[in-house]
Amino acid sequence: MSLTSLVLSVLMIGAVYFFMGQRLITRYRSLGKAKAHSLPHYHGLWAALTSILPGLILLVIWSIGDDFLFKQMVKDFYPTEILSMGTMDQAVVRAKIMNVVEGIAFGTPEPWIQAAGEAWISWKSTSDLALTVLAIAVSVGSGFCGYRQINPEFRSRNNVERILLWALALSSMVAILTTLGIVLSVLFESIRFFKLVPPQDFLLGLEWNPQFEGAERAGSGGGTATYGMLPMFVGTFLISAIALFVAVPVGLFASIYLAEYATTRVRAVVKPLLEILAGVPTVVYGFFAALTVAPFVKSVGESMGLEVASESALAAGLVMGVMIIPFISSLSDDVINAVPQALRDAAYGLGSTKSETVRQVVLPAALPGIVAAVILAVSRAIGETMIVVMAAGLAANLSFNPLDAVTTVTSQIVTILVGDQEFESAKTLSAFALALILILITLSLNFLALQVVKKYREQYD
Amino acid sequence: MMSNEQLINTKQKMEDRLIPDHTVGNIYVENARMSARKVNVYYSDKQALDDVNLDIGSSQVIAFIGPSGCGKSTLLRCFNRMNDTIDGCRIEGEIKIDKDDVHDPAIDVVSLRARVGMVFQKPNPFPKSIYDNIAYGPRIHGLAATKVDLDNIVQYALHRAGLWAEVKDRLDKPGTGLSGGQQQRLCIARAIAVSPEVILMDEPCSALDPIATAKIEELIHELREQYTIVIVTHSMQQAARVSDRTAYFHLGKLVEVGETTQVFTNPQHELTQDYITGRFG
Numbered sequence: 001m002s003l004t005s006l007v008l009s010v011l012m013i014g015a016v017y018f019f020m021g022q023r024l025i026t027r028y029r030s031l032g033k034a035k036a037h038s039l040p041h042y043h044g045l046w047a048a049l050t051s052i053l054p055g056l057i058l059l060v061i062w063s064i065g066d067d068f069l070f071k072q073m074v075k076d077f078y079p080t081e082i083l084s085m086g087t088m089d090q091a092v093v094r095a096k097i098m099n100v101v102e103g104i105a106f107g108t109p110e111p112w113i114q115a116a117g118e119a120w121i122s123w124k125s126t127s128d129l130a131l132t133v134l135a136i137a138v139s140v141g142s143g144f145c146g147y148r149q150i151n152p153e154f155r156s157r158n159n160v161e162r163i164l165l166w167a168l169a170l171s172s173m174v175a176i177l178t179t180l181g182i183v184l185s186v187l188f189e190s191i192r193f194f195k196l197v198p199p200q201d202f203l204l205g206l207e208w209n210p211q212f213e214g215a216e217r218a219g220s221g222g223g224t225a226t227y228g229m230l231p232m233f234v235g236t237f238l239i240s241a242i243a244l245f246v247a248v249p250v251g252l253f254a255s256i257y258l259a260e261y262a263t264t265r266v267r268a269v270v271k272p273l274l275e276i277l278a279g280v281p282t283v284v285y286g287f288f289a290a291l292t293v294a295p296f297v298k299s300v301g302e303s304m305g306l307e308v309a310s311e312s313a314l315a316a317g318l319v320m321g322v323m324i325i326p327f328i329s330s331l332s333d334d335v336i337n338a339v340p341q342a343l344r345d346a347a348y349g350l351g352s353t354k355s356e357t358v359r360q361v362v363l364p365a366a367l368p369g370i371v372a373a374v375i376l377a378v379s380r381a382i383g384e385t386m387i388v389v390m391a392a393g394l395a396a397n398l399s400f401n402p403l404d405a406v407t408t409v410t411s412q413i414v415t416i417l418v419g420d421q422e423f424e425s426a427k428t429l430s431a432f433a434l435a436l437i438l439i440l441i442t443l444s445l446n447f448l449a450l451q452v453v454k455k456y457r458e459q460y461d
Numbered sequence: 462m463m464s465n466e467q468l469i470n471t472k473q474k475m476e477d478r479l480i481p482d483h484t485v486g487n488i489y490v491e492n493a494r495m496s497a498r499k500v501n502v503y504y505s506d507k508q509a510l511d512d513v514n515l516d517i518g519s520s521q522v523i524a525f526i527g528p529s530g531c532g533k534s535t536l537l538r539c540f541n542r543m544n545d546t547i548d549g550c551r552i553e554g555e556i557k558i559d560k561d562d563v564h565d566p567a568i569d570v571v572s573l574r575a576r577v578g579m580v581f582q583k584p585n586p587f588p589k590s591i592y593d594n595i596a597y598g599p600r601i602h603g604l605a606a607t608k609v610d611l612d613n614i615v616q617y618a619l620h621r622a623g624l625w626a627e628v629k630d631r632l633d634k635p636g637t638g639l640s641g642g643q644q645q646r647l648c649i650a651r652a653i654a655v656s657p658e659v660i661l662m663d664e665p666c667s668a669l670d671p672i673a674t675a676k677i678e679e680l681i682h683e684l685r686e687q688y689t690i691v692i693v694t695h696s697m698q699q700a701a702r703v704s705d706r707t708a709y710f711h712l713g714k715l716v717e718v719g720e721t722t723q724v725f726t727n728p729q730h731e732l733t734q735d736y737i738t739g740r741f742g
Contacts, residue, residue, distance in 0.1 A: 342585035348546055350598040351574035365588050
């Protein structure tokens, strides 16, 4: 049986137990025995959960485990010289075996590979059969144990609640484990990179020239590859700073207008319109930046006698700023609305004007939320790729001048990893090192923001 | 307990529109600080106040009593134009402070509210330090020229509100960290700091325990010499204890007004009598 149909059968067995459990307790009740501790559907849920959970856990473990086991077992077929080869080459061999398993043949495979593939197929079918029998047996059996426990005194409600608690806790673990997994996977690749390029060259280097990688080996002359990350990080911060310079005042003012000044009718129209901005795909913003804003910036700059690159940091930053306005305005608007009316009344009662009330009472009270909104916007700005790729160019110039072409970390990662790449080269691995530093920076920014919020929250709550 | 017969009687009186067209008792006082003439207030289409005429005497405490929704808070909020902040609220008639019409464009609302302070039902200190709470009003009205002036105003207001001894060592701590009663006295001090002529209090003790309530009432007693105080209250004992005059409202009309002792011992109107003897409300 396929995995999907197995999961479905386990769920169906659970459903049967649900109705059996419910009926059992209803029968107790109709016989006039003692009043049941829990409602019938709790007893049903208990029977169903005791049957479904062990079945599903078995399915998950088995389907992860069997592949792993076969990988070990198939090594018996390897000729000795392959066993002494590196992990990369072993992976190639395994791919050939998997081709046989899938029935995709490129020419005639070597006989031992053919044999290994056939063995794999037979293991797989034995394992599938065993899993089918075992999964159904486990869910029927453990469900029956749960069902047998049901009687009027049995505390099904408490047990079901406890299972639910575990399910909720597990879900929250998923986010944490995913983050951890991402950091670790990036970390391991970065370590490989740092074996090829010394960390100090990467962290403090002022030049970024990965395209020369392999040039020396090929003997074609040209330059040497250099991996200094600073130009890209300066570019990232330059563009993000320009974006925030646009988005924070505009977004904040918009939210103050919406929350404090706008009539309900204006608000009902304007707020959704602002939020539509958040729904525009960033590629479209990229067009806008490259085709409209960048030439405009260039022509304005040149009419003032300035030298402007046709793909300038300013153009990308301006458009990115517009992109993150809705994040700031929408979140701040919610926060400002949450400030109690009593505080505004107090301020008005003392003779404050509207703007005094906003500045001196409402905004300080809403500050933690506003800071959180800005931080979210910063993370968006730092992580944004598309607009920069299209509007700011890919030249890794170390420059603080907003009129120059610069590039950002994310757009470099994209350029490095797009297309066919060899995985053992420093050029490819440098993408992971860049990502690692980027993650560290955004994490510490978030941490910093949390501290700021905490400090002010103590003061203002 | 009210007998069934009495209940029916009370209902009957309401249905018979026993509410008078003219207020019983003397609405005038000799030294009026504020006055309301022919005041009608509407919330959207609903009429909340119906033709109210009343003088507020200088350096007196006047209590507004009446069942919920009778319009007493609405009238209170007319005196410093707090109703301006409510959407769809419309006010007709004339409200004067001394000789000035509060709706006159020449009197702007900022200076009006500096003259007519307000204390709210729930203590609402700003989430700032105790000092900044008191200093807020003087700062926005530019009452203190120097830091020393401001310190003096804060200290005076806290003294006046009887809070100085309790908070003098923690002026930089948040006002929200005080107890409910202390918070309400902080709000009174905040109102006093602007040196208003009139202080409006909208059920200032309804969120407080009896001991905190007693302190606030004591405070009102002390403040009456210097300020004109209007207090809305649901507690008749409180009205009897703190006020010089009492006004009884019913369904948007001012039914009866008079000296507090007279209203409570010898009410002229049947509705007033029913309310203060606890037959309804």
